[in-house]
Amino acid sequence: EEGSRIGYHGTERDALLAIRAEFNNPKFLQKSWNSLMCYMNNTPNWYGISCINGRVTGLVLENLGLTGKLKANALANLTQLQTLSFKNNSISGNLMNFSNNQNLKNIDLSGNSFDGEISPSLLTLHSLESLQVQNNKLNGPIPGFNQSTLKVFNVSNNNLSGEIPSTIALQKFGPSSYLGNHDLCGPPFTNTTCTTIKDNESSTPTPSDSSHNESSNSSKLSMLTPILVVINVVGIVVLLYLVIYYFRKTKKLKKMLMNKDTRLMEVDKMEISKTEITTTPTETRSVESRSLASEVELEKGKLIFLGSEINFELDDLLRASAEGLGKGNFGNCYKAMLVDGPTVVVKRLRDLKPLTNDEFVRQVRAIADIKHPNLLPILGYYHTRGEKLLLLKSAPNGSLYNRIHGGKGTRGRIPFRWSSRLSVARGIARALEHLHLNASSSQFVVPHGNLKSTNVLLDENDDVRVADFGLTSLVALPIATQRMVSYRSPEYLASKKVSKKSDIWSFGCLLLELLTGRISSHSAPPGVTGADLCSWVHRAVREEWTAEIFDTEISVQRSANSGMLKLLQTAISCCDKSPEKRPEVSELLREVESINGVVPESEDEDDLSFSLDQSMTDDSLATATPSR
Numbered sequence: 033e034e035g036s037r038i039g040y041h042g043t044e045r046d047a048l049l050a051i052r053a054e055f056n057n058p059k060f061l062q063k064s065w066n067s068l069m070c071y072m073n074n075t076p077n078w079y080g081i082s083c084i085n086g087r088v089t090g091l092v093l094e095n096l097g098l099t100g101k102l103k104a105n106a107l108a109n110l111t112q113l114q115t116l117s118f119k120n121n122s123i124s125g126n127l128m129n130f131s132n133n134q135n136l137k138n139i140d141l142s143g144n145s146f147d148g149e150i151s152p153s154l155l156t157l158h159s160l161e162s163l164q165v166q167n168n169k170l171n172g173p174i175p176g177f178n179q180s181t182l183k184v185f186n187v188s189n190n191n192l193s194g195e196i197p198s199t200i201a202l203q204k205f206g207p208s209s210y211l212g213n214h215d216l217c218g219p220p221f222t223n224t225t226c227t228t229i230k231d232n233e234s235s236t237p238t239p240s241d242s243s244h245n246e247s248s249n250s251s252k253l254s255m256l257t258p259i260l261v262v263i264n265v266v267g268i269v270v271l272l273y274l275v276i277y278y279f280r281k282t283k284k285l286k287k288m289l290m291n292k293d294t295r296l297m298e299v300d301k302m303e304i305s306k307t308e309i310t311t312t313p314t315e316t317r318s319v320e321s322r323s324l325a326s327e328v329e330l331e332k333g334k335l336i337f338l339g340s341e342i343n344f345e346l347d348d349l350l351r352a353s354a355e356g357l358g359k360g361n362f363g364n365c366y367k368a369m370l371v372d373g374p375t376v377v378v379k380r381l382r383d384l385k386p387l388t389n390d391e392f393v394r395q396v397r398a399i400a401d402i403k404h405p406n407l408l409p410i411l412g413y414y415h416t417r418g419e420k421l422l423l424l425k426s427a428p429n430g431s432l433y434n435r436i437h438g439g440k441g442t443r444g445r446i447p448f449r450w451s452s453r454l455s456v457a458r459g460i461a462r463a464l465e466h467l468h469l470n471a472s473s474s475q476f477v478v479p480h481g482n483l484k485s486t487n488v489l490l491d492e493n494d495d496v497r498v499a500d501f502g503l504t505s506l507v508a509l510p511i512a513t514q515r516m517v518s519y520r521s522p523e524y525l526a527s528k529k530v531s532k533k534s535d536i537w538s539f540g541c542l543l544l545e546l547l548t549g550r551i552s553s554h555s556a557p558p559g560v561t562g563a564d565l566c567s568w569v570h571r572a573v574r575e576e577w578t579a580e581i582f583d584t585e586i587s588v589q590r591s592a593n594s595g596m597l598k599l600l601q602t603a604i605s606c607c608d609k610s611p612e613k614r615p616e617v618s619e620l621l622r623e624v625e626s627i628n629g630v631v632p633e634s635e636d637e638d639d640l641s642f643s644l645d646q647s648m649t650d651d652s653l654a655t656a657t658p659s660r
């Protein structure tokens with residue numbers, strides 16, 4: 033009641049403010065958590081908060097660098113909470129008490145410094161679907177979770193100990209949910225048992241602990257011999273099962289990928305190496321060690337998901353209906369629509385560096401760790417020796433290339449107006465800024481190297497999602513130099529060097545494509561001629577035919593012409609032949625953000641959508657000469 037009247041629930045507001053007060057550095061929240069909390073019942077006004085009917089149902093504060101400890105009863109008054117995430121901060125102290133949060137479905141506290149035990153109050157949450165507490169400092173045993181609702185469970189990389197409870201709910205999860213806890217034992221780690229721990233009630237020996245005195249060791253060894261024999265036999269049976277299972281899966285996947293889009297497949301015949309099916313004993317031996325290598329080995333042939341939002345099995349993917357999206361330079365993309373499930377994009381990679389599976393996984397994870405609202409998330413991956421797939425979020429509104437050029441000259445085309453183009457330019461600049469500044473510590477992702485309109489995707493809200501970042505670290509260099517945009521930059525042609533400034537150059541070309549509506553040679557599909565827009569625009573400006581430069585869909589919006597000219601200047605400065613003269617990304621972003629995107633509605637209504645004056649294959653542009 034209180035909620036519907038004033039737009040929020042007073043006790044809940046106080047609870048959130050109390051949580052904020054526990055953080056040492058809530059500067060960001062101080063700005064955002066002000067005034068009405070759940071305005072008009074539903075609209076969340078506060079960062080990270082979602083509301084239904086004035087009640088808080090979501091509290092999601094991720095990647096904010098928050099530090100501090102939360103009180104055990106911090107969540108006690110948020111009784112309608114369904115989703116809680118403090119992922120990737122530096123919050124410490126014990127976990128909170130969850131017994132009042134009976135509506136909680138998703139909990140993600142991963143990537144913090146929580147210590148102490150996994151709170152038994154979590155056992156009382158009957159709707160719990162996802163619990164992620166990996167990468168913390170939790171200790172003690174894993175409580176006996178047995179909620180049948182549980183679909184995602186990850187406690188890896190903590191200091192947990194003891195036997196993994198043999199509840200039905202927990203046995204569903206594979207080793208990757210538990211890895212990186214040195215004192216955990218029992219299934220699903222087939223090669224470790226809890227025998228040593230049970231035998232040795234006193235201290236806390238590890239399954240592989242070898243620091244006992246020798247006499248007791250030898251007597252135990254004789255006791256253990258029959259057990260070891262049994263384990264060996266079980267191991268061989270499991271191995272055989274895995275080989276058969278693996279063989280079936282690989283064949284199925286091959287069948288699906290060969291059948292779904294025959295047109296694409298004819299061009300790109302896959303060779304799943306038969307050798308990989310006969311897994312050698314040396315490969316399986318590494319299962320014992322808990323290193324990344326063993327984790328990677330266990331992941332082989334399985335779909336591995338990197339976040340909590342989406343999770344399904346290889347079988348589900350194989351059953352999904354698939355549609356070819358196009359043949360890229362580094363593999364083909366398919367849209368897979370899962371039965372009663374999400375739609376994802378599968379990218380089959382080819383022409384990769386000769387990476388071991390280990391290296392591949394390490395690099396993919398590093399790439400996937402780079403997150404930003406304007407970058408396309410990597411949902412997961414799949415690898416065998418012969419096949420490497422990336423699972424990507426699907427961008428329902430397609431690529432920027434299609435938005436600019438698709439349906440040109442037809443009645444069905446929806447004009448792509450100035451304000452939308454400008455917000456796309458902003459989105460790309462923000463993504464680039466994140467890659468260049470925030471992700472620059474990761475050698476795997478910087479520079480982007482392949483910025484072009486087919487790699488700029490639009491999500492369901494038409495927000496920009498830049499894709500393909502980090503591919504540079506996976507693709508073989510000779511292939512990259514032939515096919516990636518950065519390697520066409522003036523500096524690469526002159527001195528065989530690319531840098532972040534090469535991305536700025538690519539961004540300049542991309543802005544020109546956006547402003548002129550002309551096809552750039554960087555993104556022209558086979559059979560379509562594109563232009564070297566940077567060279568073309570220099571000439572166009574020199575010869576003062578500025579008015580002809582802009583796409584007619586925007587040039588008719590006269591009140592915005594000055595903004596267009598400003599963006600054109602920015603684009604030209606990015607295109608400068610010498611990298612040092614090009615702006616840095618932050619300056620670029622400032623410029624793009626300062627341009628006005630507002631246009632009176634009457635101008636948007638002008639019916640100028642049916643213009644045939646720019647054909648899809650303008651040959652005159654290909655030779656970098658103006659078409660007049």
Ligand SMILES: Nc1ncnc2c1ncn2[C@@H]1O[C@H](COP(=O)(O)OP(=O)(O)OP(=O)(O)O)[C@@H](O)[C@H]1O
Nearest residue numbers: 357358360361362365377424425426427431486487
């Ligand atoms: N997640 C996605 N959602 C929607 N469309 C996508 C997605 N990923 C790729 N596409 C589209 O699929 C097509 C093929 O993409 P792909 O990345 O393989 O090739 P490309 O972008 O043309 O070239 P390159 O391999 O050099 O990046 C492109 O038209 C791209 O816009």
